[in-house]
Amino acid sequence: MAMLARRLDYLRGNLKLLFLCPCLVLLTGAVAWAIMASMLAEENAALRAATERDAVILSRQYARELERTVSHLDQIALGFKYQWERACDAAALAPQVSTGVYPPDERLYILLVDRDGRVLHATLDKADAVDLSGRDYFKAHKAGGTQGLLISGPLRGRVTGRDAMVFSRRVNAADGGFAGLVLVSVESGYLAPLLDGRALRPGDFLLACSAAGVIHAQQADGQAAGAGRASSPPAGGCAPDAAGAAGEPPHFLARSSAGGYPLTAVAGLSAASAMAPWMAMQARFAQVKLGVAALLALLGVAGMAITARLLWRRLQAEEVKNTYRMAVDAAREGFYMVRPVHDAAGAIVDFEVADCNQRGASYYGLDRGQLLGRRFGSFAYPGAYVQEVIRLFAGAMETGYHEDEFQAPDSSPLQPRWLHRRLMRSQDGLAVTLRDISDLKAQEQMLSRLANEDQLTGLPNRNWLAGYLPDALAAARAGGERLGLLLVDLDNFKDINDALGLAVGDALLQSVAQRLRERLPAGHCLARLGGDEFAVVMPAAGCREQAAQATAAMLEALDAPIELADGSRHAVRASIGGSMFPEDGGSADTLQRHADIALYEAKARARGSFLFFHAEFSERLLLRLEREQALRAAIARDEFVLHYQPRVDAMTGELRSMEALVRWQHPQRGVVPPLEFIETAERTGMIVALGELVIMKACAQIAAWQAQDLRLVPVSINVSPRQFSEKSLGPMFAEQIALHRIDASLVEVEVTESGIMADTDEIAANLALLEQLGIRLLVDDFGTGYASLSQLQRLRLDGLKVDRSFTTALARGREGEVFYRAIVSMAHALGMSVVAEGVETAAELQVLQKLGCDEIQGYLVSRPVPADEVAALMERRYLFPHKAAA
Template identity: 40%
Template sequence: MAEMKAEREHAFEEAMTRAEAYAMQLHRMIEHIDYITLILKYAWEAGSGKVDLEKQRRFGLFPDQSLTYVMLLDKWGDVVGTTLHYRGQSNFADLPSFQDHRARRTQGLIIDGPMIDPRMTKPVICFSRRLENPDASFDGLAVVCVEPAYLLVFRNDKSLAGGDFISLRFTNGTLLATKTETATGRIYRKDPVFRGESGTLVERGDKFLDNQARIVAWKRISGYPLVAMGAISEKNVLAAFSRNVDEARTTVVATSWLIAAFSLIGMYFAFRYIKRKEQAEEIRNTFRVATEAANEGFYMACPIYARDGTIIDFRFEDCNDQGAKMLDRQKEAVIGATLASILPHPYWEEVIHTYRQAMETGFYEDELRVPPQSPIKAAWLHRRYVRSGNGLAVTLRDISQTKEHEQALSSLANTDALTKLPNRYWLSTFLPAKIQQEQTHAKHFAVLFIDLDNFKNINDTLGHDAGDDLLKEAAVRLKSSVRASDHVARLGGDEFTVVLDQVEATEDVARVARMIVKAMSQPFELLGNAGHRVNASIGISVFPQDGNDGETLLKHADIAMYAAKAAGKGRFQFYDTHLSDTLLLKLSKEHALRHAIERDELVVHYQPRVDTQSGRLLSMEALVRWMSPSHGLIYPHEFIDVAEDNGMILQIGEQVVQKVCAQIAIWKSQGLLVVPVSINVTAAQLKNGGFYAYLSGCLKKYQLDPSMVEVEITEASVVEHSQVVMNELDLLRLLGVKLMIDDFGTGYSSLAQLHRLDVDALKIDPVFTSEIGTGRDGETIFKAIVSMAKTLKIEIVAEGVETPRQLQCLQAMACNQIQGYLISPPVPAKDIPALIRKNQLFPAL
């Protein structure tokens, strides 16, 4: 019975050894997969969504290609890159991890599976990481898919006898992969339950599909929601015991009973000793084969005890070549040496403490930045100590290069490439830690949200290079305005954040804000020319009264910044719960407008323009409206300013061009005599430099003559002398598109400048039309504009004509065209055919 007990104890130890070895192996494999997803993430985000997977493959980034492949998914779940050359399913938006990453339910690596991949018709396990835009919004996934067999390549699989198995499962028991001596697949009838980080127990036969009882051990894989298992069949334990018994019986038959009794005892122990010695030697030889070619230093260390039983040092009983090399010694000089004789005293004290801890607990593992006094010439080490019998098995791995990569990747992820300041991603991790720290010490700090006023004008007029120079100089001025203990970050664009540490009074924060406003108001030297100015609008929130989390503090500082802008720019504003609801409404309106553009809720109405003398329909103006499902028709004055502030005007402009061209094509197909339609184009659309290309593309798509579309621009668009704008206008003229100045008379130009504007028509602002027939000076100004325009051969269009008296006066002035509610209000496209057929649109006077 004692021998049977010993065999079972040995089986328990063996099962746990397998589980621990398998867990260590899996940890390294999954760490490598995780590292691949990190590389892909930073390559994606640094390259604005462009990653050369083939180049990464040639550099050896990816593991065994026969059992693994890599995918890059965009924010819609479409495959935009893969190492698997197969044309199959191309959208994975239904992948559970895709939904989790998009909803931010989980941070870091997510593991899916096992599942059947329709591209390979094989089960795969998917490891994925979230990809993000510069504003931290969801941009897709980096995915590494592996077949279960990839994770079942166990170094000690020859030790798996019939019924033994290794298995990889989630911590909740869900199966990922299982391997026996001859097969892979399910073996448990019902998923097991794991209690604790590791353990060993006997599972009854009815727990398994083959009804074999087993000794099962499990080990949690550090850093991941996974468990490695090792199991030994009870049959194998009994078989080993039976072999010993049979040998004993054979010996009894060959000798006398008494001698045999003593001989059996002697032979048994001799056999056990020789067997153990052979096994130990076999293990030692196997260890040498496995470790001598490894990149890890391996040592066997035995403790040296004082008389009172305390450990005072360790002696190295063995080591591999790499271990000796790491200590800069010959192997013979290491074996037999003590820890104290190899390590300098201060460092020895730290190391022996960890050795003692490993002897006490059975295990110790960490990553160490190697101090200068260490004889090991590495920057970083991974240390792992496992108690083995009466000593320690010590593994040292040089992870300096890995740490350098991690630090480089961390720097890339957390640093703004232009200004070298921390970025939005850094701030999203810094603020939660800062809040936790200050809650512990009951301290206050302030968050300043800074936006550069008029920065867009610099970018549009001087170009992006000048804008970049200004942002870099702004970063320098911000850092010089705060203390070394404070933090400055760039959120993106012209937005910065300052975190003021250890705030005692609001006046201290106000003093810093005034310094920043003053520093930013000083002229900037750009492209060799001084005198370029911007201002800073600053919103301030203070922890904890204005928020207990980073997101709330930033949001409240942002709202306060909008209040500063609304108050006149170039100033600062503390957050107040009673800030104007208009600011909050603006933020919600931006969100709603963005959704409106995505859902195609914008519609176009058309207002006729007629000949002033005959009333004949000559052209129409396209006017955008927002058809909100919840609020009905919303007019431009309620959303265009918001669109111009946040850049959505470019998308709106493109939608209007596309809708107008499509509508003209529909009217033509209906056999209508279509008149030209004018489209309002903002300065931002022209400065962006792509309007001509987009318009000409739409004209070609819908097979329209360029004369069917006219472009209305503001005076500001042509007064700024922007080369990009002038190039766009020149291209439009060459295309054959008619150009008109809208709302003339209220902008920056004068009559003396008309000779250089080179436009086909002037649309006089309704403010002048409204004064016609009232006896005021407005009529005189109107006549002067008409006279000058005729001299320059420019047509005149009077906007806002609402009364018969205004019409009569305009006819007397020989104004070319009129537009206004007297003729027709803007109407939906469905009402235009009737107006075209009517043609003469004068009302009955």
């Protein structure tokens, strides 16, 4: 009712105009015609400009999304490439591919391809049988045509049958040759823009294009139209838009490049949808033209009607204006209309606020009325900042558009600290919008801190180092300076965690981080890479001696025990490996790899030490890796044979047992003695698989001798401490004895003292099962370990094999005899037999006979012999040389 009353009052106040209309009807018609034509032209231009701007914004937005998506895919490929090249073995990456280190996505597949085009590992089922050697991207990488990320496609997947884009990186072998490829394959939908389908109107589309054509198309209904060649994209695709029937292009197109990648985002906004308001206005004005013609015909009466209609429209326009003002004042963005101020020469020297909303005024801490008419120069901007703002606004006047984000200086009158700014030319001025993004920036900074800071120690983390080190190298290269990288690894820190718990370990890590940080010179950067490993970047390192001084200070910082809050004191030592730019590498990856090799060498030599990288470290590491790979392959191919060394009665020389000794039958080197590979097998854990081979071969050989009706004696098999801690050892003996149908009394087990020292469930279970089977158990190399008398009594062992060092000591005097007599007496008191190892002379035999030793083994009796020579020893039975027997 109030609105109706206002409208009636408005009409009554303008009744006099109704009587003037008959006289001015013709002039009014002409003016109205001109006004309508002008309005149509202005609306057409405004709609076109706005649509072109929206197309540019949309293409840029999609280009940024494409860049982030491809960058993410590139990071996945780089991660696998780095780890493959570092490990020199794609098998080490299988857990990451198969166990889901990277989040699963049915549209994304990761494939590791060897140098022959065969798929080694993949997140895609049934991909292992695929041969990719015929693919162009494979040929290009193998030929060395590209060293970076190669984008291929769209290609039809051989497993999925669907089109997909392929992002690939070459993997180099240690010698720089071609080792294979890391492929990240995504289907077209993975490149879809992250926007609501309602952002596109009917007829609008978004395209992602490569040099080969359209790789993804997004239409107004939000559906991905898939990929295709440039000849058949939707609505013209990446090709120039064709003109419509009236000379108007059917789409407004904008193209933006996706950063450093050869991809283009194309936004096409339908001209029909964009110009629909103008077409509607044109239709309405057509009706008005008919009305004007009728008004001219009706003269006075029609003139009065037209006047009344104009008054009514003016009222509506006033209401729309008031509504717009209310909406603008309530908007979340600050809105300003500014106009330039020119000097006498016509140059822009300042800008003046012509209009603004209340939100915009509040950004300056003012009311709207206080801000109107103010010039930029009147604000207390710091230094030359106001001139920079004027130059930026003047540039927007020339280009027509500017958009950025900026941080307001501390002395700026603007109250928000971070703002998004958009400038658009409007006739002879600029339309300016400001949006407060301070909260968003604070959130970004918090996320950046979380991503780059170690939560336990507060130090930068591995992610930070990955971003910082390349920049630091670039700065050192540009300045002609050296740079050092240190990797610090705490020695035996896992023992502290296992023994004292993670809480104590975390407290120690915090204290270690604090000590290292305090001892580092200014400018050096300390980061925690994870676990008990730290990294130090030393810009402007000077020479190795200066870097070594900083390293010595860090090691010295850890000399004193660390006292925790609970009063406990703990000693922590560290090993450090270092590399220097430029002599040890020119890239971050190379420096880190060489520092890691130096750290590995330092820990191998002596814990708590420091070494800089040297080329021979890498060579030794490669040699060690080659040995491990060769041993692993030898176990897989079963290149091992058993030799047998007899054990005889010390008094009569009668054959009592045969010890099975493993030999590596190398295809090129011939027989390799165990001293060259047992340590590697123990260190890598391959001793378990090798031990299983020895058990199977020994039991099979006993069965073969049994089939020959030989006079059998037991065969003793050496079992490593690692094997004895495995649950499968006892069942393995039981299985082989049953499989070959041999008596358990023909099998003996030899284990070192350390193998039975630990009181674990696995060792107890294995001992119980071996005893239940009837297998004799002997302690090998007795005297070199730490077995106690109570342990020997508790375990109820069958015999002791005394280490050869004690046998050799017999020839050096009475002290050796006394010690040996004590061992024999102790063993006999516990009901165990004594075997002397390494007997080589008749004099040693005579002393052992005098001391009551039960059995002997050594070169005096026989060297280890192949299996085919054992039958002669079994038939001979008494193996003493005649002089020794006497």
